[in-house]
Amino acid sequence: MTTAPLQINLNGFLNELKKKFVVIDCRKNILAPKQYLFPAQETAFNFDIKKSRLKTLPPIKPFILFGLPLRDLEAITRLDEIMSRPNKNYYYFRRRSKTTIIGLTDEQFNIPPGGDLILQKLSPKDFAVMPVTAKGTVLIKKMALARPSKNIPASQYAENKTMPKLRLLLQDAEMLKDAVAWSWKNYPQIWDELAKICLGCGICAYVCPLCHCFSTEDSMDIAGKSCKRCQNWAACTLPEFSRVAGGHNFHKTLKERYYNWFYHKFARSYEEFGEPQCVACGRCQAACPARIDIEKILINITQKYKIANRA
């Protein structure tokens, strides 16, 4: 790089950004930023009965997601991959292609985990600007406020204290996969216990930045003139999730359904993508009304697995 790194004043930058673009500030959200790319209710199509024709969906206007922590940036990178296979998910990328993502962190990192631009904390007010993609570079050029940094103070990088042990476990994804898959038959006690305390409410799936299952619902408008297909967020702890036409349910009990949440994230996902579908953002644990300690469960399972499989 020939130019000196840029730095900005956070509030000034955000105000200027808001004047020029549609900005969604994600910093205080309970739900993960996936809600803007894969909304809880997505109209797949509208069909005009009289004309016997599909109506075009309203266009998506460009928008900026602001203030994503590193793990959320990582989650969106993963979600991009999930939504690309086996075919590109039209609805997801319709929104994603209009999105500019600005990360915000006080952590240190070597390789940017995702996003278009990352703001890294230098002091409470000043942030270093790091473009990640061409989109990010273009954006920063449009902003007058960014200035070459003079004396970047020796930063005191913070450490992310959310689920540190799970973060470590995720690095050994293959072992984690084996342990979770092993636990269903070999350590059923834990799933029996969890089925007693899990409410099955589905919050863990809703708040997760990577849970991406949905169900499809068709409806007619009350005038009888058009019909609509909707894709709605689903949660694997709910009985409807695994029920098929005719009434058969593949996961009859909450025990099976709650296990499925772990199985999909940590086992099946490894088979399909080579990575668990978890970035240890901590939302599921923080939002669980039953206060289920998901990190502890996974530590427990892997420990039991290691003891049982010691040669």
Place this chain on the structure above:
Amino acid sequence: MQNRFSKKLKIAIYDFTDCEGCEVKLVSIKERLVHLADRFNIVNWRLGQEKIKDGPYAAAIIEGTPVTQDEIDLLRELREKSKLIISLGACASIAGIPGIMNKSERKKWYAKIYGANYKPKGIDALPLSAYVKVNHMIHGCPVDEDELVRTLEELLSGKTPRYRRYSVCLECKLAGNQCRLLHKKICFGPITQGGCKAICISGGSPCYGCFGVREEANIPALVKILRRFASEKEINNHVTMFFNQIPEYKNVFKQALKNYKK
């Protein structure tokens, strides 16, 4: 049941003892009601119009709780005459607010309020399902307009109306609310059927479960959580607001409260 080329479905709308708030909701759907009136043949709706027609009915939509013998007789008659019985609102679906009625103290209050010679007409406040088979329940106190329209629309499309099978928690998270249970406040959201848009919780009130118990709700698990910060009496006060007369309360919830050990 019917497609757009066939004759209009004849729908009768009745109300038993209640506040009529759910019928007001039906009126408040405005232009959507015009479409409904156009596509259904709505009859016997005391609150809405004067057209009175005898059965058979494709569906009888019934609001309120039958609390007199006359109302119970009428309900049975409607069951005979209607292909579907659809309850409108919490009173008809789960007995709701009238179901709170405390029978043990009733005599005392009759005497105190109406005098010693009063002959009571009212009997138990029970949901419609205590007397006849109910084909579908439109939940809520009052019902949610969109859910009401959705149910009627599904009837028009010839579908069997569906329940919302997720808990209130989905709509509560979408509304951006903090979890009440995590803040040690009573809430029945996780065991309650969604569709209400979490309106009470968003307004700072607990979820009392007026949308009825969600299928396969883990009631004992919720009781365990509630008992960490609320007394048995407090929980009972909340849960009997709407659940007093439903089997899930009588058979599961009460038992779980009793069985709770610290």
